[in-house]
Amino acid sequence: MHVKRVYRPTVREALAEVRAQLGPDALVLSTELVPAPGWRGWLGTRVVRLTAAAERPEPLVETPPSTPIETPDLSAPRTPVTSRRHRSPDDSARAGVTARLVAAGLPASLAEAVTARLTDAECRGGSDRALRRALSAELEPLSGAPADYERCEIFVGPPGVGKTTTIAKIAAQERVRHRRALNLVSADGFRAGAIEQLRSYAEVLAVPFRAARSAEELQAALTHARNPILVDTPGRSAADGEATRMFEVLCQRRHVRTHLVLAADTSAPVARRVFDRYAPLAPARVVITKLDECESVTPLLSVVREQGLPVSYLTTGQRIPDDLWRATPASLAAALLREPATEDYSCH
Structure with a gap:
């Protein structure tokens, strides 16, 4: 039995979400009116929490009003808040907003920076729009959403982080929304079924596909492609003997952009080891996947x-072409505030 909780503004929306995820035969177990998760709760917002079940051998999953993402620790040295905005020591409204943002999960440095971008009137009013605007501005340095594709977009990372599915989502969005066919290349001949999985996506999307089981086949696939190429790589480090020649072919090409793909629940120590392992490939962007599981x-x-x-990209869930957004300041802010991303946040 698979049990799922969803949080939505109304019962109708909660029912629609449950049926979309569990199917029309989902059994509703309970409905409750509860404070909204995250910072919106302390502003007094209340939402419907609906619990439902369906026959499916999966664990309990909670789905808040949007992507269940917490806030980044932006504790690196930065320009002092007081140098960007003069603050009165007696400004209790401003101090109260900062304290509430910290209580909602934001690190103190980010909470102070966000509050510093608000006017005194906005601090007293607690405007949702103002908070989104301020948070978006603070997250701008983390936004690396590409304006267009390089000749070769390479996706590297550990096994199981969602490289293949991410590539399929990008290609599907481009095909559906812009009628543009991107070339798909699978160089992951080490994982059973990896090539066949990407090939099946390419067939459904009617886009060019090449399988590369050797460095020579990869070189040929890259040379003959006429459109921008999305390359799926094996989940092995650049130092792995089996994959070294593949990565050498990729690194020698011009107009290449490498994305390091990481699951959102990757711990800090593991993430540092992954960055060290893939450092020889000089990744220029990071893709964060599986935010719904984090x-x-x-x-x-x-x-x-x-x-x-x-x-560069944020992903949630397995739906194609959905569940993929460009990591713009607005989409990062929406994720951190537990708000649903909109079409404005999707690819290109």
Whole structure:
């Protein structure tokens, strides 16, 4: 029995979400009116929490009003807040907003920076729009959403983080929304079924596909592609003997952008080891996947901040072409505030 909880503004929306995820035969167990998760709760917002079940051998999953993402630890040295905005020591409203943001899960440095961007009137009023605007501005350095594709977009990372599915989502969104066919290349001949999985996506999307089981086949696939190429790589480090020649072919090409793909629940120590392992490939962007399975993305974003790399895409769930957004300041803010992303946040 698979049990799922969803949080939505109304019962109708909660029922629609449950049926979309569990099917029309889902059994409603309970409905409750509860404070909204995150910072919206302390502003007095209340939502419907609906618990439902369906026959499916999966564990309990909670779905808050949007992507269950916590806040990044932006504790790196930064310009003091007082140098960007004069603050009165007696400004209790401003101090109260900062304290409430910290209580809602934001690190003190980020909470202070966000509050510093608000006017005194906005602090007293607690405007949702003002908070989103201020948070978006603070998250801008983490935004690395690409304006267009390089000749070759390479996706690297440990096994099981969602590289293949991410590539399929990007290609599907481009095909559906812009009628543009991107070339898909699978160089992951080490994982059983990896090539067949990406090939099946390419067939459904009617886009060019090449399988590369050797360095020579990879070189040929990259040379003959006419459109931008999305390359799925094996979940092995650049130092792995089996994959070394593959990565050498990729690193020697021009107009290449490498995305390091990491699951949102990756711990800080593991993330640092992954960055070290893939450092020879010189990743220029980070893709954060499986946000819907993450209790807190703070540890991972702290390491991303340390590495000085921007985030290119955010993903949640397995739906294609959905569940993928460009990591714009607005989409990052929406995720951190537990608000649903909109079409404005999706790819290109």
